[in-house]
Amino acid sequence: MRARASSERLVAFVRLGLIAALVASSLGFSLQEPAVLFLSIPLSTFALIYGFSLVWLSKRIVAPWFAWVTSALDVSLASAAICAFIVFDEPLAVLNNRVAYETYFVSVTISALRYDWRLCAFTAALALAQYGGMSAFVATHWNLSGLTTPTHGTFVASQFVNRLVILAGHGVGTMAIAQWARHLRLMIGTDHLTGLLQRRPFLERVDEELARADPARSQLGIAVFDVDEFKRFNDEFGHLAGDRALERIAEQLKLAVRTTDLVARYGGEEFVIAFPRMDVQLALERVRDVCARVGAIQLTPEGRRLTLSAGVACWPSDGMSFEAVLDAADQRLYAAKRSGRNLVIGPAPTGLPSVAGSSDS
Secondary structure (H helix, E strand, C coil), X not given: CCCCHHHHHHHHHHHHHHHHHHHHHHHHHHHHCHHHHHHHHHHHHHHHHHHHHHHHHHCCCCCCHHHHHXXXXXXXXXXXXXHHHHHCCCHHHHHCCHHHHHHHHHHHHHHHHHCCHHHHHHHHHHXXXXXXXXXXXXXXXXXXXXXXXXXXXXXXXXXXXXXXXXXHHHHHHHHHHHHHHHHHXXXXXXXXXXXXXXXXXXXXXXXXXXXXXXXXXXXXXXXXXXXXXXXXXXXXXXXXXXXXXXXXXXXXHHHCCCCCCEEEECCCCEXXXXXXXCCHHHHHHHHHHHHHHHHHCCCCCCCCCCCEEEEEEEECCCCCCHHHHHHHHHHHHHHHHHCCCCCEECCCCCCCCCECCECCC
């Protein structure tokens, strides 16, 4: 799954809250130890700038790569804090550092909020690799046997190995959580009768497509479908037959589109398809094909069929917002219903006059 933009914002606020808590704790300690105050103030300032910057960027960047970059930054900054003790000639502060080391766990945990197990695996693996690399450097440059300090104790190999195992296990656990969260999200976002997207996840996916699209180079077609005379069909054959008819119609919708197209059940007997990066005239041909497929299937033993009416609109020519484009498609759908049903109405081809926003059937 793509990393959700909303999830990235949640991660950014969680990160900022944690940074604020750590800064408050650090400055409180520094007031009691004036010798480290000169280091705490610039580090705390940098941390707050980092946290606020990622909150700001999370509201403006929705590309999937952003989550991978911020996860790598979170881990790398924790490693940089630990690596500073190498510079200050404190090897045990590298190997036995509780606060900085446990920051890895926070980085791995919040990566699960993005519903992507791959991101959790990447974050945990990066933390293990960086911490393992620094530890190997310390082991080869210092004699750790017998070395002890009041603040970081003594190096114990078995305890060090256990820390690595626990971090790896935490990574596996967050991978499972992210995968299960993805499963639940798909269950919640899927219409149980037809197996199509529901309205809210459909709108989220369309927002993602529009955020990535360039209005000067890309188009996104929207088609809204309504089943003609569906209430009469329900009254005549019953609701079970009506549900089965909707299932069959949904099957034809899924068969007639590309894997990159988005298909949703938008209402009771209303469906919608988004065609990313598709010319509107080609989208019209696809919609006609969908309607022909549906009109050809027999839905009852008596051979009863149902037809579809559809309205097609295009971003950005019909509006710069999805709401405007959807409204244009709705208006054309209503025009198709008023014109006798079993029609597809879309924008007029370029160069031809447009009459009341309708074109061909």
